[in-house]
Every structure is written in C-alpha cells, then in structure tokens.
Amino acid sequence: MTSDQLVAAPETALPSLRGAVAGLPAYVPGRRSAGMDIAALASNESHYEPLPAAAAAVAAAAGTMNRYPDCAAVELRERLALHVGVTAGEVAVGPGSVGVLQQIITGLCDAGDEVVFAWRSFEAYPILVELAGARPVRVPLDGSEGHDLEAMAAAVTGRTKVILLCTPNNPTGVPISHGRLEAFLQSVRSDVLVVIDEAYVEYADAGSGPDSLALYRRYPNVCILRTFSKAYGLAGLRVGYAITTAAIAEGLRRTALPFGVSALAQKAATASLDAGEEMAARVSLVKQERARMAAELEAQGWALQPSQGNFLWIRADGQLLATLMEAFEAAGIMVRAYQGDGVRITVADPASNDRVLRLLETHAPLATS
Structure with missing residues (x-):
C-alpha cells in the first residue's frame, strides 16, 4: 500500500471500547471495613484467619515468588483429583471459581450464543456472558427463592450453550435438591454444558443439595x-x-490466562485440602451461628428461606430496603443490598452477628406492626 492510499483518520478519533464492554455493569464487590468498629458482612468470605497449614505453605513459598508458578498447576490438580475421586485430566483451575467460569464461557460460547441462569443469582453471571458476546437469559426465581427448573428448561433454545445452576444459590441460600436436578438434566440436551456452581457447598447440610459428583x-x-x-x-x-x-x-486450560493462579495460591490450596478436619470444624461453627441467627430472626417476624450458605437473605424492596440500609450504615454494619430484591448478610463471629440481630429486631415486622 502506497502512502497516497492511506486513509487519514479523523483528528478527533480515539480508541474506544467494544460496545459490549462499554455497556457492561461493573461488578460490585462487598464494601471493605474502614475502621475497627465496622462489622464487614457484605462479602461472603471467611471471618476466620487462614488455616495454619495454608499460612505456613504460603510463608514457605514466599521465597520463590521471583519464579513463575506452574502454569498447569499439576500438583494442585493431582491433589484435587484425589480429593474428589476423578483424574487430574478432569480438573481445571483458575483465579477463583469466577475465573474458571470465564474460561468456561469463553471456551464454549460464540457471539450470539445463549447462557441460561436463574435471577437473582451470582452477580458476575451476566457480566461474564455479555463480555464474551453471548446473550444472558435470566429466569426468575420461584416463590421459594430457588431455581425454577421447569422455567429454565423451557428457556433453552437451539442457541443455548451453557446453563448455570448456583446451589446453594447466591444470594438467597436456597439449594437445588438432587432429585429435581437429576430430572432437569434428563430434560436438557446432551450438548448443553450444565455448570453446577457449588461455591458454598461446604456450608450445606448433608442431603440438602445434589450429589454433584454422582450426577457428573x-x-x-x-x-x-x-x-x-x-x-x-x-x-x-x-x-x-x-x-x-x-x-x-x-x-x-487453553483458554486460561497463563500463570493466572499464583504459586502461593497453589501451595495454600493444596495444604488446605490436607487440613480438611480443621476447615470442617470452622464450617460447623458458622452453621451453628447461621441456625441461631435464623431462629432469632424468625422469632422477630422475619420470613426467611432456610439458607445453606454462609449468609442469610432477607427479601426487601422499596422503602423497607432503603430503611434497612440506612440503619445498617448508621450502625457501622456493612451488608450487601440488591436493589429491588433484598439484603444479604454474611454470618460472621457471634459478636458481629449479635449486632445484626439487635438492629433487625428494631425493624422487624412484629416490632413495627
């Protein structure tokens, strides 16, 4: 091409984002604590310090941070395979389950393909789908704050590539029973990937949700x-x-960002699997607090669905939601509000949980009726 064939760009032209990116809503993380008297209950994270074995593994690996991590995460994948009873070839890792989910959608969806999921569910689902150029298909939750599997099956079309099932569901905490999920799988085409997102599975009571490995x-x-x-x-x-x-x-693994899981993360995860009993003991304490909080809130008049996550969900919209969020803000308690839907409260230490119970008692249906 000669110089006289070059077309000059307008002087005001600047690089611009893809339309799909420019229109994306930003993922909103739980707010962080800014002071010692703040109860940070907006993010569903553990309120315990890291497992000692994991902390020790990170300390031991810290001296190698000048080196790239194992891109294939072979040691971690082999340990995970042993943990769940599959082969290492059936395991893929990534930067959090949301990172692996991005690999899934990127690997399976072309522009215009569809991904079906319940709504409300994990807030990153529609963002990841739209980022890939695919079309998110939201199916409203049922009257019990759980997945309406019949409606989700009806939403499947010839363009559907992936179905996302969050169990227990974030933010409502409602699981999908094994029988209902198996019936759903029998009704779905075999070429549609059904992702069972079990980010909170360790907190679920035995038998409350599916035996996902058996279904797999x-x-x-x-x-x-x-x-x-x-x-x-x-x-x-x-x-x-x-x-x-x-x-x-x-x-x-081919769609993953190279070296996306650090060496420290790989070592900590491997060590954590070897500290399963200590992790289970911590989970048991969270479940005890979850049950205590739910019982007290129900006694106050709040209508709750039994949560199987490390959080509780209160359905609220309009003025009630605005009132609750103002009260939580004034009390120095950070919780997660979902406009038009409700509020999610992470179960934390007993003292923080007591602060939540005292606040909600003053706004409870029985107190305001």
Missing part, C-alpha cells in the same frame, strides 16, 4: 465449579476449580 459421573454434560475462597478462607489468593470431562478441561 452419570451425565457427561455436567461441570462442577468450586472455590477455595469461602470455607477454606483463601479469598485473597484467588483459586478455584472445575471438574468436567477431560476434553472440556483441556479446553479450559
């Missing part, structure tokens, strides 16, 4: 998504994983 072994289009950010207390290190067929897992 029976239905090859099932993908299980889990994280170390919640019960294992590694939210700051960002490591999650998927269990899926070897072919899909290989594709996820």
Whole structure:
C-alpha cells in the first residue's frame, strides 16, 4: 500500500471500547471495613484467619515468588483429583471459581450464543456472558427463592450453550435438591454444558443439595465449579476449580490466562485440602451461628428461606430496603443490598452477628406492626 492510499483518520478519533464492554455493569464487590468498629458482612468470605497449614505453605513459598508458578498447576490438580475421586485430566483451575467460569464461557460460547441462569443469582453471571458476546437469559426465581427448573428448561433454545445452576444459590441460600436436578438434566440436551456452581457447598447440610459428583459421573454434560475462597478462607489468593470431562478441561486450560493462579495460591490450596478436619470444624461453627441467627430472626417476624450458605437473605424492596440500609450504615454494619430484591448478610463471629440481630429486631415486622 502506497502512502497516497492511506486513509487519514479523523483528528478527533480515539480508541474506544467494544460496545459490549462499554455497556457492561461493573461488578460490585462487598464494601471493605474502614475502621475497627465496622462489622464487614457484605462479602461472603471467611471471618476466620487462614488455616495454619495454608499460612505456613504460603510463608514457605514466599521465597520463590521471583519464579513463575506452574502454569498447569499439576500438583494442585493431582491433589484435587484425589480429593474428589476423578483424574487430574478432569480438573481445571483458575483465579477463583469466577475465573474458571470465564474460561468456561469463553471456551464454549460464540457471539450470539445463549447462557441460561436463574435471577437473582451470582452477580458476575451476566457480566461474564455479555463480555464474551453471548446473550444472558435470566429466569426468575420461584416463590421459594430457588431455581425454577421447569422455567429454565423451557428457556433453552437451539442457541443455548451453557446453563448455570448456583446451589446453594447466591444470594438467597436456597439449594437445588438432587432429585429435581437429576430430572432437569434428563430434560436438557446432551450438548448443553450444565455448570453446577457449588461455591458454598461446604456450608450445606448433608442431603440438602445434589450429589454433584454422582450426577457428573452419570451425565457427561455436567461441570462442577468450586472455590477455595469461602470455607477454606483463601479469598485473597484467588483459586478455584472445575471438574468436567477431560476434553472440556483441556479446553479450559487453553483458554486460561497463563500463570493466572499464583504459586502461593497453589501451595495454600493444596495444604488446605490436607487440613480438611480443621476447615470442617470452622464450617460447623458458622452453621451453628447461621441456625441461631435464623431462629432469632424468625422469632422477630422475619420470613426467611432456610439458607445453606454462609449468609442469610432477607427479601426487601422499596422503602423497607432503603430503611434497612440506612440503619445498617448508621450502625457501622456493612451488608450487601440488591436493589429491588433484598439484603444479604454474611454470618460472621457471634459478636458481629449479635449486632445484626439487635438492629433487625428494631425493624422487624412484629416490632413495627
């Protein structure tokens, strides 16, 4: 091309974002504590210090941070495979379960393809879908704040590539029973990947949700998504994983950001799996506090669905939601508001939980009726 064939760009032209990116809503993380008297209950993170084994592993690995991590995360994948009873080839890791989910959507969806999920559910779902150029298909929750699986099955079309099922659901805490999920899988085309997002599975009571590994072994289009950010207390290190067929897992590894999971995160996650009993003891304390809070709130007149996560959900909109958020703000308690839907409160230490109970008592239906 000669110089006289070059077309000069307008002087005012500047680089611009893709339309899909420019129109994306920003993911809103839970607010951070700015003072010692603030109860930070907006993010569903562990309120315990890291497991000693994980902290020791990070300290030991800190001297190697000048080196790149194992891009294939072989040691961690092999340990995860042993932990869940699959092969290492069926495991893919990423920077948190949300990072693995981005790999899933990137790997399976072309522009215009559809991803079906319940709403309200994890706030990152529509963002990741739209970022990939795919179309998010939101299906309203049922009257019990859970997945309306019949409506979700009806929403599947020829363009559907992925279905996201969050169990227990974030932010409502409602799980999907094993029987309902299996019936759903029987009704879905085998070429649609069904992602069972189990970020909070460690907090769920036995039998409340699905046996996802059994379903995975029976239905090859099932993908299980889990994280170390919640019960294992590694939210700051960002490591999650998927269990899926070897072919899909290989594709996820190819779509992953190179070296996306740090060496420190890999070592901490591996050590955490070896400290399962201590992690389970901490989870038990959270479940005890969850049950205590739920019982007191129900006695105050709040209508709650049984939560299987490390949080409680209060349905509220309009003036009630505005009133509650003003009260929480004034009391120095950070919780997560979802405009038009409700408020999610992370279960923390007993003292922080007591602050929540005292505040909600003054605004409870029985107190204001």
